[in-house]
Amino acid sequence: MTRRVLIVTxxxxxxxxxxMAEAVAxxxxxGFEVALHDDDLAETFGDQMSSTRVREGVAESEIVMVLGGDGTILRAAELTHGTDVPLLGVNLGHVGFLAESERENLHDAVRRVASREYVVEERSVxxxxxxxxxxxxxxxxxxLNEATVEKAQRDRMIEVAIAVDERPVSSFGCDGVVLSTATGSTAHxxxxxxxxxxxxVDAVLLVPLSAHALFSRPLVIGPRSEYTVDVLxxxxxxxxxxxxxxxxxxxxVGSRVQVRRGAVPLRFARLVHAPFSDRxxxxxxLPVIGWREAAxxxxxxxxxRHVADQDDKEA
Structure with missing residues (x-):
């Protein structure tokens, strides 16, 4: 049975x-059949690759390999959302929080995929x-990361009301509100x-943006609760x-946005079993050693050194 990988970059x-050229080779x-999501790039690799792109889709792939930063991974997530196909990110960007491997480890990543040396982790949306x-x-x-309600123009704030499970919590003027998954808590x-x-952590986070209010702290709700944001x-x-x-x-004005944990998670292929703390x-x-300890x-x-110098002088 032919094994297939879809590359997004x-x-x-x-x-x-x-x-990508290295990954395809x-x-x-x-022994994989490789498809490219980008049609223009597929054509540069010849007619066979282009026809593969047309013939095969995400559902037929064993894994979707993403070569890029977090933005490219978010684009690939649009392809795999609602499927069982996992994403494997190889970071070519700056931080690459969603990526599992770095550019210099591409060969090892391919080897692990080929030998199925990875586990699949589900992330809530x-x-x-x-x-x-x-x-x-x-x-x-x-x-996957966040849904953000923001003002459509720069000159003034928007007025919003926040509710949890249809019970009012607060209202204020602000630049916006970020409603984030645990995965997106390290982003916006x-x-x-x-x-x-x-x-x-099976939760959804709400963070006001530049709120003009006495109470504008972040909120965290559980998987069975729901936020409502009204544009007043x-x-x-x-x-x-x-x-x-x-x-x-x-x-x-007058719109209502309801946000809760999604029923269908996204799947990520993990090569390294290091704790999230290490990532x-x-x-x-992060400065694991504080400035006092360093001092x-x-x-x-x-x-x-002073003692050593004194010993040298006495010798």
Missing amino acids: HGGRPEAVAA ELESA VDVVVHRPGESEPVTGWA AFSAGGPVLWPD ARSPLPAVLTCDGRRSIDLP LVSKFN DEAAARRAA
Whole structure:
């Protein structure tokens, strides 16, 4: 039985094209049939690759290998959402929090996929339902990282009301509200001052953006609860809902956005079983040794050198 891998990458970046050429050669030598999601790139690899792209889709693939940063992984997630096909990210970007491997480890990543030396981890998404005034049917969406309600123009704030399980919690003027998964807690929500949630925390995070309010703390709800964000009638501006920074919908004044944990998770292939703490320290370059401890160690080294110098002089 033929094993297939679908590759998703950023065709406009030379380093991504070079990494893809290497990945295609490695995978084919390992016995895989390779398909490319990008039609233009597929054509550069010849008619056979192009026909493979047309013939095979995501559902027929064993794994989707993503060569790029978190943005490319979020694009690939649109392909695998609702399927059982896992994503494997090879980081070509900056932080690459969603990626499992780095560019220099591409050969090893292919070897592990070929020998099935990986585990599949499920990550929760958020499901979004939007009710807009004058429309009888709601608009639905989803996000792996976050759904963000933000002001549609720069000059003034929007006025929103926040509710949990249809019970009002607070209302305020703000630049927006981030509604994040645990996976997305290290993205936009983190930049806005929200907490870091471990990926296995089954929760949804809400973080206000520049709220003009006495109570504007982040909120965390469980998997059976739901947020409601209303763009109030008194809001001087409409808003816009953006999912994962990629899919947007206008929110006129009077719109209501409901967000809860999604019923269908996304699947990621994991090669390394290191704790999330190690990933957090590595990606954010966290100072595991505090400045006080570092100062004490430096003082101890200076003292040791001084003693050594004195011994040399006496000798």
